[in-house]
Amino acid sequence: MSGRDDGGDGDGDPDRADDAADTSYDPDTRAAGHPIDPNALMIAAATASVGAGRLPELLRAADEHLRARREEYDRSYECVDEADDADDTGTATYLVPDGHWSEIGDELGLKRRETDALRRAHEQHLLRLGTKRRRRREFESALELREAVVIGG
Numbered sequence: 348m349s350g351r352d353d354g355g356d357g358d359g360d361p362d363r364a365d366d367a368a369d370t371s372y373d374p375d376t377r378a379a380g381h382p383i384d385p386n387a388l389m390i391a392a393a394t395a396s397v398g399a400g401r402l403p404e405l406l407r408a409a410d411e412h413l414r415a416r417r418e419e420y421d422r423s424y425e426c427v428d429e430a431d432d433a434d435d436t437g438t439a440t441y442l443v444p445d446g447h448w449s450e451i452g453d454e455l456g457l458k459r460r461e462t463d464a465l466r467r468a469h470e471q472h473l474l475r476l477g478t479k480r481r482r483r484r485e486f487e488s489a490l491e492l493r494e495a496v497v498i499g500g
Contacts, residue, residue, distance in 0.1 A: 381406035382438040382499035387471035395464035402464055405457070409465050412455060413498045420498060427486070428476055430500075437500010440473055442493040469495045 383391075383406050392399035413420070420426075420441050430438040448469075452462025473495035477486035486495075 380499075381410040382497050383468050383472045384475050387475050388468055390471045391464055391468035395467050396460040397464045401461075402468065405461055405465055406468060408455060409451065410499050412451065413496060417498055420496065424496070427473075427482075427489070428480065439498050439500070440476060441496045441498070442489050443496050445493055447494050447496065466494060469497050472497050 381403065388402060388406070389399070392402050395402070397405065417439070420439070420443075424441040424443050426439050426441050428440040430440075448462055448466035452459070452465070455462075457465075470490060473486050473490065474483065477483035
């Protein structure tokens with residue numbers, strides 16, 4: 348899938364002109380109501396066809412939708428990480444079948460590019476988590492066949 352190469356540590360470029368010009372852009376996503384890492388959000392915004400200001404709104408709507416189905420994810424999918432950090436209390440990351448984000452996008456009534464932006468953000472979050480947990484290669488391999496879903500706590 349495209350958009351997985353984050354150029355090493357995945358920090359993105361915080362000085363991107365379109366992010367700085369967009370007054371609705373909020374890099375502190377924990378306070379924005381979704382679990383996606385701020386750097387993952389910036390990378391996803393840079394590679395997706397939606398504005399950085401629109402992406403947090405999409406992530407909040409998706410997280411609300413996903414939280415309502417958390418028990419289903421616990422029963423049906425592989426949970427590869429449950430955050431125990433103070434910042435991520437209750438956040439769980441799952442590997443789901445390829446095409447899962449298309450289904451979620453349909454359920455939420457999103458356009459293809461909006462759905463793709465959500466998939467990329469969750470994917471980048473998993474990759475950043477993999478770097479932090481020293482499991483990056485494992486997660487990169489998993490993403491060749493599956494997609495990531497991050498659900499806030």
